[in-house]
Amino acid sequence: MSLLMDxxxxxxxxxxxxxxxxxxxALIIWKxxxxxxxxxxxxxxxxxxxxxxxxxxxxLLFFNMNKEPIHAGEIVVFDIDGHDIPIVHRVIEVHDxxxxxxxxxxxxxxxxxxxxxxxxxRGQLWLNNQHIIGRAKGYLPYVGYVTIIMTEKPIIKYxxxxxxxxxxxxxx
Numbered sequence: 001m002s003l004l005m006d007x008x009x010x011x012x013x014x015x016x017x018x019x020x021x022x023x024x025x026a027l028i029i030w031k032x033x034x035x036x037x038x039x040x041x042x043x044x045x046x047x048x049x050x051x052x053x054x055x056x057x058x059x060l061l062f063f064n065m066n067k068e069p070i071h072a073g074e075i076v077v078f079d080i081d082g083h084d085i086p087i088v089h090r091v092i093e094v095h096d097x098x099x100x101x102x103x104x105x106x107x108x109x110x111x112x113x114x115x116x117x118x119x120x121x122r123g124q125l126w127l128n129n130q131h132i133i134g135r136a137k138g139y140l141p142y143v144g145y146v147t148i149i150m151t152e153k154p155i156i157k158y159x160x161x162x163x164x165x166x167x168x169x170x171x172x
Contacts, residue, residue, distance in 0.1 A: 040065075044086065044134075046144065062139065065135060072094050074090070076105075076134065083119070087116070089109045104125075106126060
């Protein structure tokens with residue numbers, strides 16, 4: 001009981017509130033980016049070498065989404081059934097459907113030998129508007145490599161979180 005009395009409750013609560021504010025600010029920034037860009041995934045890290053030489057593994061890509069028609073040559077991020085993570089590849093073919101405003105889209109990674117039809121769900125040969133969740137607008141080389149390292153080596157992630165938590169608790 002005397003140990004509990006020794007701990008000053010006010011500084012601990014202050015640090016917890018500060019930590020909560022940092023987490024809340026990050027969430028607000030993320031949600032703000034989603035609203036501003038109109039894209040479900042406004043920032044993504046390139047996880048594979050399928051888009052080399054244009055984008056390398058670890059590059060941080062920025063996306064937005066608008067109503068303009070999609071053209072061959074554009075780099076898009078798409079989400080399809082069977083994949084947990086959205087995919088970033090280049091549009092190689094676009095076909096307008098005459099009966100409605102929908103389009104058929106075929107994609108391919110720049111470094112891949114064949115198109116992405118093997119990635120699409122069985123029996124699906126094309127992507128449609130509803131699959132496209134963003135269009136590439138810019139990138140920062142290698143900035144996202146930290147994310148890849150923390151995903152591939154979880155111990156580094158836990159050490160970093162622990163160090164940041166210790167820093168927050170011990171700072172005055």
